[in-house]
Amino acid sequence: MTHARVQRQLSALLDNELTADEAQELRAHLETCARCREELERLQGLKRLLGAVQDRTPPAQLWDDLRRRVDAPAPGAVAGLLETIRAAFRRPALATAAAAVVLMLVAFPLVRGRIDRLRAAEIGPDLFVREHALAAATDPFADRAYLGLLVSDVNLVLIGERRERGEELR
Amino acid sequence: MTARALVIAVCAAVLVAATPVRGQDQPVLLASADAATVIRAVLTAPTLVDYEGTKILTALRGQRAETVTILESYKRSGKLRLEFLSPESASGRLIVDDGASSWHYEPSRHIVMRGPSFVTAQPAVDPAVILSRYDAMVLGNEQVIGRQTVVLSLQPRGGGLVKRLWVDQATGVVLRTEERDPSGELLFSSLFSRISYSLNLPSALFRFHLPAGARIFSFYVSGDPITDPQELSRQAKFALRAPIVLAGLRFRSGTVARHGALTAVTAQYTDGVGVVSVFQTPASRMAMPEGATVALRGMQGRWLDLGYFRILMWQSGGVSFAVIGTLPLHTLITIAEELNAAAR
Numbered sequence: 001m002t003h004a005r006v007q008r009q010l011s012a013l014l015d016n017e018l019t020a021d022e023a024q025e026l027r028a029h030l031e032t033c034a035r036c037r038e039e040l041e042r043l044q045g046l047k048r049l050l051g052a053v054q055d056r057t058p059p060a061q062l063w064d065d066l067r068r069r070v071d072a073p074a075p076g077a078v079a080g081l082l083e084t085i086r087a088a089f090r091r092p093a094l095a096t097a098a099a100a101v102v103l104m105l106v107a108f109p110l111v112r113g114r115i116d117r118l119r120a121a122e123i124g125p126d127l128f129v130r131e132h133a134l135a136a137a138t139d140p141f142a143d144r145a146y147l148g149l150l151v152s153d154v155n156l157v158l159i160g161e162r163r164e165r166g167e168e169l170r
Numbered sequence: 171m172t173a174r175a176l177v178i179a180v181c182a183a184v185l186v187a188a189t190p191v192r193g194q195d196q197p198v199l200l201a202s203a204d205a206a207t208v209i210r211a212v213l214t215a216p217t218l219v220d221y222e223g224t225k226i227l228t229a230l231r232g233q234r235a236e237t238v239t240i241l242e243s244y245k246r247s248g249k250l251r252l253e254f255l256s257p258e259s260a261s262g263r264l265i266v267d268d269g270a271s272s273w274h275y276e277p278s279r280h281i282v283m284r285g286p287s288f289v290t291a292q293p294a295v296d297p298a299v300i301l302s303r304y305d306a307m308v309l310g311n312e313q314v315i316g317r318q319t320v321v322l323s324l325q326p327r328g329g330g331l332v333k334r335l336w337v338d339q340a341t342g343v344v345l346r347t348e349e350r351d352p353s354g355e356l357l358f359s360s361l362f363s364r365i366s367y368s369l370n371l372p373s374a375l376f377r378f379h380l381p382a383g384a385r386i387f388s389f390y391v392s393g394d395p396i397t398d399p400q401e402l403s404r405q406a407k408f409a410l411r412a413p414i415v416l417a418g419l420r421f422r423s424g425t426v427a428r429h430g431a432l433t434a435v436t437a438q439y440t441d442g443v444g445v446v447s448v449f450q451t452p453a454s455r456m457a458m459p460e461g462a463t464v465a466l467r468g469m470q471g472r473w474l475d476l477g478y479f480r481i482l483m484w485q486s487g488g489v490s491f492a493v494i495g496t497l498p499l500h501t502l503i504t505i506a507e508e509l510n511a512a513a514r
Contacts, residue, residue, distance in 0.1 A: 125481055127427075128447065132495070134286060141335065144250060144289055145240050145360070146227050148265045148267070148288060149252075150478075150479075152276075156276065163260065
C-alpha cells in the first residue's frame with residue numbers, strides 16, 4: 001500500500017465510506033506508519049473544526065434573489081469584465097498589485113523609449129561626427145573601414161555605452 | 171595530342187597564370203600611367219574587384235593616435251564586412267553593410283545597432299572634377315606587401331588633408347594611404363598587411379545574422395536627403411541658412427532630424443569630392459562643449475579638434491551652428507563668416 005493511496009483513503013475512512021476490507025487494510029497500515037497517523041489526526045482536527053461551525057438559516061429572500069438573477073439575461077463580455085474589475089477592487093491588495101503591473105507594462109517602454117530618443121537626440125559633437133562620417137562615405141578616397149569605426153563608436157556614445165579606449169591609445 | 175599542340179597549351183597556361191588579377195575585368199597595369207589613369211582605376215575598382223584582407227589603421231583621435239586592426243571583406247558593389255581584431259576595447263566588434271543597411275554588433279554589450287549603409291552612397295565622380303580640385307601627381311612605383319603599386323599624391327587646391335595613395339597596379343585597389351594636414355602632421359594611415367583578390371566571397375558573408383537575445387537599436391537619426399535648399403528651409407521650421415554656394419563649395423543635400431521637440435538640420439556642401447557638413451538648430455538645443463575659443467567677425471566660436479575631424483561651433487541670430495570636416499581651421503572660419511553674412 002503506497003502512502004499516496006493511503007492519504008487519498010484517509011478522508012474516506014473518516015466519513016465511513018470505505019468497505020470493511022479496505023478499512024481493515026488501512027488500519028493495519030496506520031499501526032505501522034507514523035506519518036499516515038499524523039495525517040489522519042490532521043484530517044480529524046479539520047473535521048472537528050468544520051463540525052463546530054454552526055448552521056445558519058439562509059435569509060428568506062435568498063431564493064427569490066437567486067431566481068431573479070437566474071432569469072435575468074446573461075451579461076455581455078464587457079459587463080463581465082467590468083464586474084471582474086469591480087470584484088478585484090473590492091480586494092485592495094489585489095487591486096494594488098494589478099495597478100502596479102499595468103503601470104509597469106505601460107510606463108516602462110515609454111520611459112525606456114524616451115531615454116533612447118533623448119540620448120539619440122543629443123545635438124552635439126557626437127551627433128555631428130556620426131552624420132558627417134556617413135556623409136563623407138561618398139568621398140571616393142575615404143576609408144570606409146575607418147568611417148565605420150567612427151560611426152559605430154559614436155553610436156555607442158549616443159546610447160550611453162561609450163567604448164573605453166584609455167591605455168590602448170598611445 | 172602532338173608535341174606542338176602540347177607546347178602551345180603549356181605556353182597558354184603560363185600566360186594565363188602570369189596575368190595579374192583584376193576581378194572579372196581586363197587587367198590594368200598602372201606602372202607608367204598618368205595621374206588621371208590612376209584616379210580612374212581607383213574609382214572603378216570597387217565595381218570590379220572583390221577582396222579580403224587584414225588592414226591596420228592608425229588615426230589621430232584627440233591628441234593621441236589609435237591603432238586598429240580589422241579583417242576587411244569587400245564584395246562588388248558595395249557590400250562590406252569588418253571584423254575588429256584589436257585593440258581589446260573593439261575586439262570582436264562586427265560591422266556588416268549589406269548595401270541597404272549597416273549592422274554593428276558589439277559583443278561586450280550584446281547589442282546591435284542598425285543604421286543606413288555607408289558603402290553604397292557612392293555617386294559617380296568624374297576624374298576631371300577631382301583633377302580640377304586637387305593637384306594630382308604620380309610620385310613613382312613602390313612595393314607594398316609584395317605587390318607593385320603606383321604612388322599617387324593628391325593635394326587639395328582649396329586646402330585640406332594631403333593624401334598619398336599606394337594603388338595596386340593590377341587591381342586599382344588602394345593598399346596603403348596616408349593623410350596629412352597642411353603642416354605635415356600625419357592624421358590617418360591605413361595599410362593592408364595581407365590581401366586576397368577574386369575569392370568569390372559568398373553573399374551570406376554580407377548578411378547580418380542577429381545574435382540570440384541581443385538588444386537592437388535603430389539609428390536612422392535623420393530623415394531622407396533633401397536636395398533643394400528651399401525645401402530644406404521649409405521643413406526646418408526655423409530661420410535656416412542654406413546658401414547654394416558656401417566658400418566655393420556647392421550645396422549637395424540636407425536632412426532634418428526630429429526627436430520630439432528637438433530639431434536639427436544638416437546641410438552638406440561638396441567640392442565634388444570631399445564633404446563639409448553644416449548643422450543648425452535653435453540656439454539652446456545644441457551642446458557647446460569645451461574647446462578653444464575662436465574669434466569670428468563680431469562674435470566668438472568654439473573650435474574642437476577631434477584629430478581626423480574638426481568642428482567649429484558658434485551661435486548667431488538665435489541659431490546654433492556647427493561646421494565639421496577635415497578642412498583646416500581657416501577654411502571653417504570662412505564658412506562660418508559667410509553663413510553669418512547670409513543672415514544680414
